[in-house]
Amino acid sequence: MTESMIQPKAGRPEQRTARTAPESTTAPEPHPADGHEATTLLERTRAAVDPVLRTALGSLPAPMRRVALYHFGWQNGDGTPADGGAGKAIRPALVLAAASALGGPAARTAALRAAAAVELVHNFTLVHDDVMDRDTTRRHRPTVWTVFGDADAILVGDALQALALRLLAEDPHPAAPAAAARLAQCVVELCAGQHVDTAMERRAPDEVTLAETLAMAEAKTGALLGCACAVGALYADAGEAEVAAMDAFGREAGLAFQLIDDVIGIWGDPRRTGKPAGADLAARKKSLPVVAALTSGTPEAAELATAYAAPHREEDVEHLTRLVELAGGRDWAQTQAADRMARAMQEVARAVPDPEAAGGLLALAEFVTRRST
């Protein structure tokens, strides 16, 4: 549930480069992955969902409203207006794209409140995770707890979860109760994922298995992306099989995203990530490529385990980076990410056979996973 799930860390490019695929064909492109299409979808989502979010936050009592508006980037710490930075709205975009793919524009409109609810849940987990992880920066600004203290951060997170579920409880759409139940259950899974993550960080490097690291990443990152897609499908009155396929699509895309994000956390260009090279290694994070390397059975695995257990020295990072690479961590992560994306494509094809209707979903999936290292 950390920012690295889906929001770019400070300095990572907010704008993706357009695909090199030709855009000059006259017929609409049925292919899924058009960076421009994703950007447009995200902008449309922000335009449609922000008013719902602002109304919901506006209903909070004044002192908590101030903290919430700060977190969403709409106010500064002193209460003066600020200019956005509320995140890219990937999750609400997935809700709307899924509703649209399975039920057309009417379903998309009907799912607006649900899209805002999913975004509120995402943000509640960010605020609480930052408290637990003592993270000090989020979306290029100091985190809520550093500005307002732990108590206010906990309280505002609690209130954001309540707002999310109130939005759905007040939604007269027949899909709303099922969506609320799904979103609430997803919160439980997000909490379980964060629990495993914090517990895992305290364990010795050689005690962590790849299977549990993948399961943790699915719970922390995949679950809410899957829930977003499933909720959109519910608002399109989709059948159980379609809803399940949409959930699986979001989960696979989410895992692909996390794998790529972890690769960037080690091999990312500091000029683009805004973090020193190998920041995740310096912090001894048990990210997916690292655990893959640790459990590779190679000679470098043992060396890496020893080095990871030792205290941090500045000059280690380059050595650690090389060890993870030599132990196959990078190759594994990239292969896994491609594999997850392939599975995501299969799931979406199951729920939405018409590639044109599925275009928005695929564009968003490509968008979150196409990161330049």
Place this chain on the structure above:
Amino acid sequence: MTESMIQPKAGRPEQRTARTAPESTTAPEPHPADGHEATTLLERTRAAVDPVLRTALGSLPAPMRRVALYHFGWQNGDGTPADGGAGKAIRPALVLAAASALGGPAARTAALRAAAAVELVHNFTLVHDDVMDRDTTRRHRPTVWTVFGDADAILVGDALQALALRLLAEDPHPAAPAAAARLAQCVVELCAGQHVDTAMERRAPDEVTLAETLAMAEAKTGALLGCACAVGALYADAGEAEVAAMDAFGREAGLAFQLIDDVIGIWGDPRRTGKPAGADLAARKKSLPVVAALTSGTPEAAELATAYAAPHREEDVEHLTRLVELAGGRDWAQTQAADRMARAMQEVARAVPDPEAAGGLLALAEFVTRRST
């Protein structure tokens, strides 16, 4: 949202003495305040609601389930079974009593899941409040954060809120969405109350007004008792006016409870409260009698303000107690509590004109406010 809201502090009597009113009349007593009736209602509530709660907690992933079962007193910290201590279940009892008063046994049965949801919300706020307030004891046991750490306490609180709202989202009863919306909005109010409370404790004694202290107590204590009664009324298909009256009843009873609880916090018998005499004064708590004394305009008020701003010395407590009493803090709180109870009775009569049908509600209201000092 602290334990003092409704749960007895360590050592306070869990069993109330039976009323002195005769119980040998053959016709059922229409009067509201029978200590035995309340105890029976609470026992019946626990018997009916605990299975729903246990099923809900049982659905949590294993590591979080363990923390939740510890908080509810059903497991020890090491995971071995423990024998209860999950609290007196005042709030679910109010849900069921309100449903029963307005819709008979069928409504009571229908409201079981909602009663469990209200209890889950109450417990989520307890777990989080203990983190924020650094309280170390709850229901005679170490608090969750002292046993499992802050992160797990935050996560389990989050999950309990989600479970509460999932229970209602999965409830096919036509009242469930309105109940969920009301409960979610109540969470926002509880958070706002806790926010004001923590902010108020940091302010100088002479900067706090009585009106804002009362508003804080209503948000922290009255809101969820009111919500419990209103939710019960919703499951009885009551009209808007009845639901509003039930909400007001619970709020007034909740405030009466808080006033009496604050009086006990100063003048309570240490042998019964399990806390040293004047513990709230030693902690410089800005409880209702204290703020009433501070804002009384009496000579003792000024003296109290000076003494409250000074660091704690053991021998001060007796002096502070006398000052609060001389400044009228005790009389004010007791008069206020009686006044709130009278208002609560009016509200319940408005919603439930038949005193016999209202008996359970009145018995519970008397139960929570009849505390021996």
